[in-house]
Amino acid sequence: MPTRDPKERARDFFEVTTGYTMEMALNEAARCLDCKNSPCVSGCPVGVHIPDFIRELKKGDAESAYRVISLSSSLPAVCGRVCPQESQCESKCVRGIKNEPVAIGRLERFVADYHNENCKEAPILPEKNGHKVAVVGSGPSGLTCAGDLARKGYEVTVFEALHEAGGVLIYGIPEFRLPKAIVKKEVETLKALGVKIEKNTVVGRTITVDELFEEGYEAIFLGSGAGLPRFMGIPGEQLKGVFSANEYLTRTNLMKAYKQDSATPMIRGGKVAVVGGGNVAMDAARTALRLGADEVYIVYRRSMDELPARKEEVEHAIEEGVKFYLLQNPVEILGYQNPDDRRDPKNGWVKGMKVIRMELGEPDEKGRRRPVEIPGSEYELEVDTVIMSIGTSPNPLLKQTTPGLETTRHGCIVVNEEDCATSKEGVYAGGDAVTGAATVILAMGAGKSAAKAMDEYILGKKN
Amino acid sequence: MYRIVRKKRLNPTVTMMDIEAPAVAKKAQAGQFIILRVNEEGERIPLTVAGFDREEGTVKIIFQVVGATTMLLDRKEEGEYITDFVGPLGVPTHTEGLKKVCVVGGGVGCAIALPVAQKLSAQGCEVHAIVGFREKDLVILKEEFEACSSKLTLMTDDGSCGRKGLVTEPLKEALEAGEDYDCIIAIGPLVMMKFVVATAKPFGTKIVVSMNPVMIDGTGMCGGCRLTVGGVTKFACVDGPDFDGYLVDFDEAISRSAQYREMETAAREKTCNLFKKEGAN
Structure with a gap:
């Protein structure tokens, strides 16, 4: 992918990589063999249907490719930039055995940027299912969980301690690697889906997990991040x-x-x-x-x-x-x-x-x-x-203020790996608060698994 | 956005505001703090809670105009809004079981000491208050302290109001006279707290100090507010802001508090000039 001259870029905060043109994207997409067993998908923590989106892109229909990606990922423009594709999807690419693997991450970025620049249509709003859920933290795991639940029809509120949504995508990863305008755009997309974001709210201080249940939230996802x-x-x-x-x-x-x-x-x-x-x-x-x-x-x-x-x-x-x-x-x-x-x-x-x-x-x-x-x-x-x-090291706040929430000796929240359920009923967790400092995409994977489990939990409770 | 419900100038450099923030007011306790931003481009600054009205849904802040941000805040009027107001943060001051306490406040630190003294008084604790200011014009909250303490000693550096001298003098006299305080709670400039600790040390009275270092997020993420307490790194935002006065490394805290002084002075001058220009137009 084209990058800016190191001498020039090392002195400013504009993005280092400049992205594909449509022509470059089509050339790269053409390299995809569309393998039947799609090994690349198994390498993606959120399971993006990679060959499907590339197939749409090959036809020149970037918007349709975007729709395929957004079935699995709430933050495609972010993932296309910060995922370690070389150890995930691209590491499984058959093309990579003899040659360079298909640049899946760059294609994802191209598709997402194309959509953000060209699509003016409002997303189709999911039908509400009448259930309320809360998400603590608006970083990668929280946003993913919120997006997935909103698409299933839940009324989702995300509580964020800082004055801006995005978590580590906003405060941590620098502008030259992930422009903040892109994060804001992804957050706006979620808001358009009906996700509410309550900023300036520290769960554990302003309001506790138990009080969120009292307010009628039926399940809660904790994605509070890495900590101290x-x-x-x-x-x-x-x-x-x-x-x-x-x-x-x-x-x-x-x-x-x-x-x-x-x-x-x-x-x-x-x-x-x-x-x-x-x-x-x-x-x-x-x-x-x-x-x-x-x-x-x-x-x-x-x-x-x-x-x-x-x-x-x-x-x-x-x-x-x-x-x-x-x-x-x-x-x-x-x-x-x-x-x-x-x-x-x-x-x-x-x-x-x-x-x-x-x-x-x-x-x-x-x-x-x-x-x-x-x-x-x-x-x-x-x-x-x-x-x-x-x-x-983990932030002790949620542990101190949430009775029944089990943590490890080091202070990380203990979860069942399959469904991200914590020791407290109705409470799920994922991201760095569980794993300690890790990657954006792993956090997103956890947010996704948790969303699925929260949906099953709430529907199961009603039957 | 958070509305300024009331504004009152307490002295030429200290202003009091009641901010509409029901969620914070519902939970706030003495000793905790909030973080605010005045406008979209502004800094986040921590201010200790100076009071709250749970029914009205307001939180009281009292601040001294020291830098660019407090200058901007001070220019806001009743009915106007500030962009962000988050809290309550930090651990509330422990007051359980205290029967007799000496509360020592210095300057604008008195604004933070007051809710602690009020809480102690309300739970039936005997409160002796020692408050110190540079001079008469800077004295704040005198009546409020009178109302919640059985003994109030007011000190000014120049003797223009109350007794002349530093807060450590009446504290030393009280301790020498055998006052058996369960605890001394000192809130004020770092140098004052350092010397209050030194004064109390020979008597071994328990002493709690409230630290207010530079912070960004206030939730335990940035580590900017770290202090050495008993030889261990602590974060004022999640472990404090109250600490055992005997264990705090004050010299280090004083040195660290100056980290951004030059830049802050420059920012203040810039803001000041901007306001002057506005005024001239």
């Missing part, structure tokens, strides 16, 4: 200039610090170290570049082969000039302190990071080789900003 950012517990993490990736990205995306005239204060420029190797770390590093950093380093304790981020994101980061400091781990963040002047404005700010080199040892229980410190290999890396991107 983790820190390493090393000295210096409370210095000025140390951020969680969540804070750094939220300031930039949700609070719009990517706009020069934004009211949100933001530390720009200087040398920035991002600790961690996941997709969020890549997003933070590339955001730092765009905010004007002179140098950006990814500091990761394992090697390139173990980087958990998507390959495409890593490649984009390298092209844009992010430097990878692999097999290294911070042991201390160093701060500036002027011994002669307590009022020196630089006091208490990050000036560097003490880093130790690592080597890979024996595989751990997950089969990944464990990184081991090399004694005496510490050195000092000069940096002005440190962004911790080492994962999250």
